[in-house]
Amino acid sequence: MKKLYLFLPAILLTFTLNTTMAQEKITKILVLIYSDNGGTYELAKEVAKGIESDQNVRAVIKQTKVSVNPKLKDIPVATVEELPTYDGIAFGSPVYFGNISTGMSEFLSKTTDLWTNHALEGMPATVFMSAGSGAGNELALQSFWNSLAVHGMVLVSNGIRGYENIDKTIPQGNSVLGTTSLVSLKNIARPSESERYLAELQGKNFAKVALALKGTFSKAVTAKETKQLSINNVLKEKNIVLPTLPKSVGNYELFSRSGNLVFINQVSLKDGTILNPGKLGIDVNEAQVQEATKQTMLNIIAILKEAVGGDLDKVKKCVQLVGMFNTTADYTKHADLMNIASNLTVEIFGEKGKHARNTGGAYSLPVGSSVSISAIFEVE
Numbered sequence: 001m002k003k004l005y006l007f008l009p010a011i012l013l014t015f016t017l018n019t020t021m022a023q024e025k026i027t028k029i030l031v032l033i034y035s036d037n038g039g040t041y042e043l044a045k046e047v048a049k050g051i052e053s054d055q056n057v058r059a060v061i062k063q064t065k066v067s068v069n070p071k072l073k074d075i076p077v078a079t080v081e082e083l084p085t086y087d088g089i090a091f092g093s094p095v096y097f098g099n100i101s102t103g104m105s106e107f108l109s110k111t112t113d114l115w116t117n118h119a120l121e122g123m124p125a126t127v128f129m130s131a132g133s134g135a136g137n138e139l140a141l142q143s144f145w146n147s148l149a150v151h152g153m154v155l156v157s158n159g160i161r162g163y164e165n166i167d168k169t170i171p172q173g174n175s176v177l178g179t180t181s182l183v184s185l186k187n188i189a190r191p192s193e194s195e196r197y198l199a200e201l202q203g204k205n206f207a208k209v210a211l212a213l214k215g216t217f218s219k220a221v222t223a224k225e226t227k228q229l230s231i232n233n234v235l236k237e238k239n240i241v242l243p244t245l246p247k248s249v250g251n252y253e254l255f256s257r258s259g260n261l262v263f264i265n266q267v268s269l270k271d272g273t274i275l276n277p278g279k280l281g282i283d284v285n286e287a288q289v290q291e292a293t294k295q296t297m298l299n300i301i302a303i304l305k306e307a308v309g310g311d312l313d314k315v316k317k318c319v320q321l322v323g324m325f326n327t328t329a330d331y332t333k334h335a336d337l338m339n340i341a342s343n344l345t346v347e348i349f350g351e352k353g354k355h356a357r358n359t360g361g362a363y364s365l366p367v368g369s370s371v372s373i374s375a376i377f378e379v380e
């Protein structure tokens, strides 16, 4: 038994190494979609099935943002930063006016950092689309290719693969660029059996290409580059720990969202009590108010994280901060105190953290806090 204990670390190390090596061996393909009515999602499932027909390849279906369709709301949402971590990406979108949908186009427009870092260069990509009548579907597939070509991705077409076996008595969404589905042709359920078959074949062929290209483009470099892009990594690297969410202590919400703006108001609540309460110069000194100011801003960012579903990369801008300090009438250095909150915001969000600001003194503040901050953020 004693001997077994001696060997345990070695056994564990071997197990960990084997598991890591097995994970490295698996080729991971993202099936990235946007879908309003579910047509694109139906095709995505077929593409994923085709991809996974090779046991060394895994498909992960994600969406570019939460669909308006409640049936699709549980599909995980992809972040821009995770794209370079895959071995290939199959993109799916509805056809909108002979083009890609706004849900997909919005997402792609956020990939400029990946583009300038060459993060997707050499990675295989393929596209599929759900159309209505099919008007302009090849234009739309082509426009998809345009964006991906700018990224330097290796574009994998479908050619005339599977053409021999499809039902030619009805119109089918087959295209040499990628599979489409013609959902407004009502006589049969869409995607039709043939469209599903073509989508599966597309996935199968794409997996073959992804397997062949695996390791030929530098994911290691891109992972390092994308690390710098993620706010969660910024927090980790700077050792900034967000507090647990404060509870609301009145008839109000922790945050209120109107359109793309999120409004948050906080005091220096920490673990259920107010940190360094009182009036500056009488009960507390500047260092204590600075500490309370930092706590207040961290509370705001913790609530902001909740408001964006946990993904702080969805914060587009800190629009404005308003800081109120409990001071005596002759105090004038409110701006210096407020810099603690402003600096923290810029430290975390970089350029996006720069904001307009107002500061002031107050005779008293709620629950004895020495500081209160109101924040407005623009989010995706």
Ligand SMILES: Cc1cc2nc3c(=O)[nH]c(=O)nc-3n(C[C@H](O)[C@H](O)[C@H](O)COP(=O)(O)O)c2cc1C
Binding pocket: 034, 035, 036, 037, 038, 039, 040, 041, 093, 094, 095, 096, 097, 098, 099, 130, 131, 132, 133, 134, 135, 136, 137, 183
């Ligand atoms: C704004 C808009 C534009 C559209 N333009 C086209 C088009 O040009 N050609 C076409 O065949 N279908 C078009 N459609 C229909 C959609 O492509 C079709 O409903 C598709 O199946 C939706 O995919 P989804 O089910 O994944 O949301 C359009 C739909 C919308 C909302």
